[in-house]
Amino acid sequence: MLAVTGKKVNTITNGIIEDGVILIEDGKIKEIGSDVKIPNGxxxxxxxxxxxxxxEAHCHIGIWEEKIGWAGSDGNERTQPATPHVRALDGIKANADEGGLKAALQEGITTAQILPGSANVIGGHGVVIKTAPKTTVDQMLIRSPSGMKIAFGENPMRVYGVEKKELPSTRMGVAGILREWLQNTKNYMEKKERFSDDPEKKPDLDIKLESLEPVLSKEIPFRAHAHRADDVATSIRICEEFDVDMSWEHATEGHRIAEYIAEKKIPAVWGPSLTSRPKWEMRELSYDTPLTMYEAGVKFAIQTDAVGSTIRFLPICAAFSVKHDLPYDYALKAITIVPAEILGVSDRVGSFEAGKDADLRLLSGDPLELMTKCEKVIINGEVAHSL
Known part of the structure; x- marks a missing residue:
């Protein structure tokens, strides 16, 4: 058993406990409150x-390893525009010396969704992990798969249209490829069911279509990379055609389409924000966007897109959003419970409740103050980092 006390204990979902106590047992929160008795010893x-x-709702740590160039670049399988059968899980370096994981741990980012990159229209399965390094990534899993990465806009058009001179070279081509794969998967699923008792007519196993099945059966959503409002509108249109779920990754032009996104009940994962504007489709990047989405009723998390930005910037991105009038309490939720809900892991992480995983951040002061130190990090009830 382990006890943690704090002058302020922020539960995220049930307010702040002054002079709070958390009792931890077997990696879980056993009890929390201001009057909890700490057993002797x-x-x-x-x-x-x-x-x-x-x-962290959206990042690429571990699959784009820091400092080693192409040898550690496992985020994009840039050989064909649709690779639903590849998995971020198979490219993650889980060792303690991996720079992104180390930085996440030092900042108290205890859970992260790692996704394939956005070179391909269909990029493959993402995964949610705990950031305490283990011998293998399999020991870090919290949800696998956590979603199917798809991409709209400049990235797949540039990689295939500009660099390779092949489909897709336009936004129409991107949408066409996605529709084709969804329809093929739907046909495959129907044929498997129709001929389940007839091995001669039952289709041969197709690992690519099998990988898309969890999307069509609503077991996992699409994680749709799109910066522009028109690109996310296309994504929503296609998802409605095939009755599948999605989250909007990046949401750079969320201010342009906030009310529509709220009406459609599409969760957004906004960011990266503490970065330059390296692409035309990011030209409207602004810290005013979170407030606009909040006021429209959009459910959104804040992300860093590391390694596109540094993962340690996550609380700073939330702080800048508060500077631009996003309510303080929501900013904290946008880097804790809201991403946990969007990732489908809120039963385990994102807030303090009895029975949830004992993942804690012990700080020297206000979590959105730049000078505050992350003094200790606890993951699954064990101290994983300490100053």
């Missing part, structure tokens, strides 16, 4: 401010 850690570990 139990090790106790103390902090000014205690909150749940942060949740």
């Amino acid at each position: 139990v090790k106790t850690l103390k902090a000014e401010y205690v909150m749940p570990g942060l949740v």
